[in-house]
Amino acid sequence: MNISYKKLWKLLIDKDRKKKGLEKAAGISNYVISKITRNESITVETVGKICKVLNCTPNYMLEFVSDSE
Numbered sequence: 001m002n003i004s005y006k007k008l009w010k011l012l013i014d015k016d017r018k019k020k021g022l023e024k025a026a027g028i029s030n031y032v033i034s035k036i037t038r039n040e041s042i043t044v045e046t047v048g049k050i051c052k053v054l055n056c057t058p059n060y061m062l063e064f065v066s067d068s069e
Contacts, residue, residue: 008061025053
């Protein structure tokens with residue numbers, strides 16, 4: 001199983017926010033944003049910080065996709 005953050009990027013567009021603004025508001029590093037961009041794993045704590053800033057739950061920002069997709 002892989003992780004996809006496509007929902008997060010759509011949510012940022014819908015809320016008229018930028019990656020840099022999310023980084024600052026959530027108190028996360030540019031490295032974490034880079035990991036998300038590459039669909040790599042991030043900590044549950046980081047997911048929580050992002051969800052708090054965007055006022056959402058994890059299912060609005062990420063999804064698990066099968067390896068074949």
